[in-house]
Each structure stands twice: as C-alpha cells, then as structure tokens.
Amino acid sequence: MVDSVGESLDRALEGAFTRRIPQSAQAQMKYLVKQLKGTKAAAQALGISQRTVERYVAGKLKRPRRDLRDRIEREVKKRWQPQIRAKARKKAASTGGLVVSTRARFGFEAAGGTTDDARIRDITQALPPQWADRLFTAREQGANEQQLQQIAADGLAQMYFRANNSRAHGLGVEFTDVERLDIEL
Structure with missing residues (x-):
C-alpha cells in the first residue's frame, strides 16, 4: 500500500522526535489515558x-x-512530543522547506501522442518553505488526500518542471498513480 501525503507528512515530523515513544502496550496505553484525560476517551479513540483500556493500564x-x-x-505518535513537532513544522514552513521523493505518473495537458x-x-x-507551509496548513485544516496531492503536484510542477517558473510557463502537470511518496524535512 502506498503512503498518503498526510502519512508522509506525519512521518517526516516524527523524524524530529528526540525520544522514542513508549514501547510496551501498558506504557503506551497509560500515555494515551493521560493525554486524553481518561480511559473512556482513550477507548473511543x-x-x-x-x-x-483499563486492563492494559493495569x-x-x-x-x-x-x-x-x-x-x-x-x-501515541500523533500526540508524542507536540512541541518538538511544532518546532519542526515551523522550521520547514519558514526556512527549511521539505524534500518530496516520489515515483508516480506525471503528464502534462497537451495533445495526445506528444x-x-x-x-x-x-x-x-x-520544495521551498511556502510549499511546506501550504501542505502542513492544509493537513491541519482537514484537507483530504486528493487536495494534499494537488498541493504537492503544484509544488513539483513549479520547482521541477517549470524550474521555479523560469521556463514552461502555464504548463499544467497531472500527478497520478502514485507508487511511492516520501517527504523529509
């Protein structure tokens, strides 16, 4: 199964963690109960x-x-080290940008047979910081996978195919059949 853009963004942020998540099921469950403020909320999640949940905690x-x-x-990973995660996101969105590595079908809006x-x-x-910011912001606002893929495709179109808009102006890029997608900070 191919990772989604959202999963790749989450994994990129997890790379910034300074400590490992709790390892045992009991420790992970205790962490979730504490973060969600109760066994009922943890059970629902x-x-x-x-x-x-109570049996795992005990x-x-x-x-x-x-x-x-x-x-x-x-x-657990979703809630682990929120300040480290926020710091990594802020750095990517302001100065660092991110690197997209993909194997997918790319095509252009052009006549068939060309x-x-x-x-x-x-x-x-x-991709420069503004694309990282767009991706993270869209993810936080609940964008679906297709919307996230479109943002990634627009970023790749601008930076890779149009060389930061220095050539191939107006080239429309299609990004489909994603076989592999990795995002790194």
Whole structure:
C-alpha cells in the first residue's frame, strides 16, 4: 500500500522526535489515558471498550493483536512530543522547506501522442518553505488526500518542471498513480 501525503507528512515530523515513544502496550496505553484525560476517551479513540483500556493500564493485558497494536502506536505518535513537532513544522514552513521523493505518473495537458504523454517518473525535489507551509496548513485544516496531492503536484510542477517558473510557463502537470511518496524535512 502506498503512503498518503498526510502519512508522509506525519512521518517526516516524527523524524524530529528526540525520544522514542513508549514501547510496551501498558506504557503506551497509560500515555494515551493521560493525554486524553481518561480511559473512556482513550477507548473511543482506539475503538475498543473502556474495560479493555483499563486492563492494559493495569498490566493484565500485555500483547494486543496486530491491528490494535498499530492503532495504539499511531495514536501515541500523533500526540508524542507536540512541541518538538511544532518546532519542526515551523522550521520547514519558514526556512527549511521539505524534500518530496516520489515515483508516480506525471503528464502534462497537451495533445495526445506528444512527448507530454503521462509516464512514470522518479522525482526527488526540494520544495521551498511556502510549499511546506501550504501542505502542513492544509493537513491541519482537514484537507483530504486528493487536495494534499494537488498541493504537492503544484509544488513539483513549479520547482521541477517549470524550474521555479523560469521556463514552461502555464504548463499544467497531472500527478497520478502514485507508487511511492516520501517527504523529509
């Protein structure tokens, strides 16, 4: 399964963490209960019963099944080191930018049969801070995957295909069939 733009943004921010997340199911569950201010809220976030959460916190249950383990880890990572995450986001959006590495089908709005026909390309391109800011802001405002992909495509079009708008003015880029997508800060 291919990562979404949103998942890639989250993973990029996780790379800034200065400490590892709690490792045991009990420690992760205790962290979630503390962050969500109660076992009921933690149970709702994970889609399990409140009693199950209490059993993990007490240490009576120790090894969650794979899907629950993945949900617990995802919820912990979502809330882990919020200040570090915010600092990394601010740096990317103000000075650092980000690097998008993808393997996807890129094509251009042009007549069929030309060299502008869509084809699979491997592209690794640094995007300046304004594109990082647009992506993070859209993610925070609840943009769907298609909207995030469009922002990434616009950034790649400007920086890679139009060389920061120094050539190929007005070139419309299509970004589809994403096979791989990684974002780094």
